[in-house]
Amino acid sequence: MKKFKSNYDDGMWKGSPSSSFLKAKSLRKNETKEEKILWERLRDNQLRGYKFRRQHPISLFIADFYCHQLKLIIEVDGEYHNAPEQLEKDEERTQILQDNGIKIIRITNHEIKTDISKVITDISLIIDEILAENQK
Template identity: 55%
Template sequence: MATDMFFGAQPVLFEQAKQLREAMTPAELLLWEQLRQNKLDGFRFKAQHPIAYFIADFYCHKARLIIEVDGGVHDVPEQIEYDKNRTYLLNELGLTVIRFRNASILTDINQVLTTIRSYLS
């Protein structure tokens, strides 16, 4: 099992991750404001973080936790299947993946943070 925080991600993913950080959605920006600079109980999160073949919306290496922020595109059957397979592969690396809908973040950020904290403890 890889112990580095990138799990062998290729250089092209780092450039794509940079582009994604520059184009974060309103929900991602709101959540990032709560996670950045170790604000959530001292845990360090990275935004748009390359892991293996994927880019996680947010990643905490210490907790081995990935947070995904999902919009409407994640309701399409093909995307549902892709997300399911992606989560399986990330779980195989020993990582936990949790998902939040954009609307949940935008309307009840405190509940989202409470849920995230439950995975950190």
């Protein structure tokens, strides 16, 4: 289990380097069609009143969408994420983030394009799971 370095704070950015903020800004300006579709459903606290941020730095990573209150990341995966080397990198990244108390949902571009309502329902169900876990 790889924890974030101890000098990283427990805040929203978990000690992200300044270069991550520049990269995140660039990613926001160059969002994919699918990210834009999902963002339209997440922005302005539309999903059950939770605030999501897009292209949000956390440690050395940049999350497609992040809700700090829930410690929830939503990753939107295109075909690129099916390559064996990328699958391995994604799994390592997911494990590091989970080991640091962050839940990750991976959604494909295809799912967003074909049934955004189901995607939103699935995210809402994950939120229910997180809330139930937090009450234990």
